[in-house]
Amino acid sequence: MAGGILLLIPLCRISLRADRSALLSSVFRMSRDTTVVAAGDSHTETSICPDLLRGVVNISRSAESYFYTYYKLKHFLALNPQVKTVLLGYSPHNLANHDVQFRTDQLNQWKEYFILLDPPARRQVASFRLPYLVAFLQAEYGAPFRLVQNPILMKYLFRKPLNRMDFPFNGDYKPLTGSFVDHDKVDQRVAEHFLAREQYLGTSAFQARYLERIAELCSEKGIRLVLVSTPVTAGYFRGIPRQARADADQVASRVLKRFPTFRFCNLEALPVPTEGFYDPNHVNRIGARIVSERLLALHPDLFPEMRKTPGMDGGS
Numbered sequence: 001m002a003g004g005i006l007l008l009i010p011l012c013r014i015s016l017r018a019d020r021s022a023l024l025s026s027v028f029r030m031s032r033d034t035t036v037v038a039a040g041d042s043h044t045e046t047s048i049c050p051d052l053l054r055g056v057v058n059i060s061r062s063a064e065s066y067f068y069t070y071y072k073l074k075h076f077l078a079l080n081p082q083v084k085t086v087l088l089g090y091s092p093h094n095l096a097n098h099d100v101q102f103r104t105d106q107l108n109q110w111k112e113y114f115i116l117l118d119p120p121a122r123r124q125v126a127s128f129r130l131p132y133l134v135a136f137l138q139a140e141y142g143a144p145f146r147l148v149q150n151p152i153l154m155k156y157l158f159r160k161p162l163n164r165m166d167f168p169f170n171g172d173y174k175p176l177t178g179s180f181v182d183h184d185k186v187d188q189r190v191a192e193h194f195l196a197r198e199q200y201l202g203t204s205a206f207q208a209r210y211l212e213r214i215a216e217l218c219s220e221k222g223i224r225l226v227l228v229s230t231p232v233t234a235g236y237f238r239g240i241p242r243q244a245r246a247d248a249d250q251v252a253s254r255v256l257k258r259f260p261t262f263r264f265c266n267l268e269a270l271p272v273p274t275e276g277f278y279d280p281n282h283v284n285r286i287g288a289r290i291v292s293e294r295l296l297a298l299h300p301d302l303f304p305e306m307r308k309t310p311g312m313d314g315g316s
Contacts, residue, residue: 004232007295010101011142011144014142015138015142015143017066017149017156018152019115021156022115022156023116026172030057030083033082033305034080035055035083035085036055036084036303037059037086037087038058038059038228039060039069039073039082039087040088040089040090040176041061041069041089041094042061042282043060043230043281044060044088044228045058045062045172045173046173046174046230046284047291048060048229050139051286052289052296053292054303054306054308055306056303058062059076059171059172060171061168061169061171062149063109064169065144065210066094066207066210067210067242067288068169069142069214070213070217071089072113073086074217075188077218083223084223085223085224085302087222088214088226088227088247089226090252091232092109092227094207095211095244095247095251096203096244097201097202097203098186107168110125110132111135112132112169114135122224122288138263149242151166152184175282175285175288176282177277178284179277180279181233181278183235186235186236186239187239189279189280190240202247203251210254212254212255218262224261224263225262226263226265226302227264228265228268228295229264229265229266230291231269231272231283231287231290240287252264258310264296266300270290270294272290287308
């Protein structure tokens, strides 16, 4: 028993050192010409293509809320002072009041993002559920749970290089192929995002606050924030509750009034052919090219790397 404890203590210390070392690794450090970061959920994940916009890195991840995006950006921007612009996905669904679901169902996200969270953030997601307790003990004390399945610790011990796949929260551009728009199910998709018992869910003050914290973070670092609404099909666009759109407009206006140099690039109704949509509210590779080209056309000053070499490259 005593021998096990004596072995456990140095192992916990090594685990904590491994986590600290991993967060400072080259995985999170971009080249000097990377001056634009695209962040958010699956909408920016699938629509902003770095292959078409030189100097851009996309760290978006499906289903990511502003709460997690804030802490990811906070870490990423601290290690990349060359970044001048953040393109943040913004749509009425980002503010829909799913707070109960956020606090009870996102167990996997707790585990994957926990290494980034500070003590106040950890209290926000605190739970007596086993996944939270395991994540807490690992991050706070280095408890070596599932030792062999911990790639960060194992690579640290054996001096192996880390890669982006070792950090699921990191995110990347996700090119989608094909078009699977089922017009008969558009109303169902809208309801999932905005309704509960056929009533509008309302706006999440929690997510709106973390949007403002992202804006504050960018302002403090002298970084320009651009809110980007990506295209949705006409049917989905019409289905969004008027109050949801009004609430989103109000929140955006509040942010832009407070930070006048920030921008709102609304491409929600951008004409995209049917074959450019993967589903009612996500574009595929074809749509991503249209979105990326329109971003460049509307805001060329955001992409200084594109001015160094004429034209755009990359496949569709």
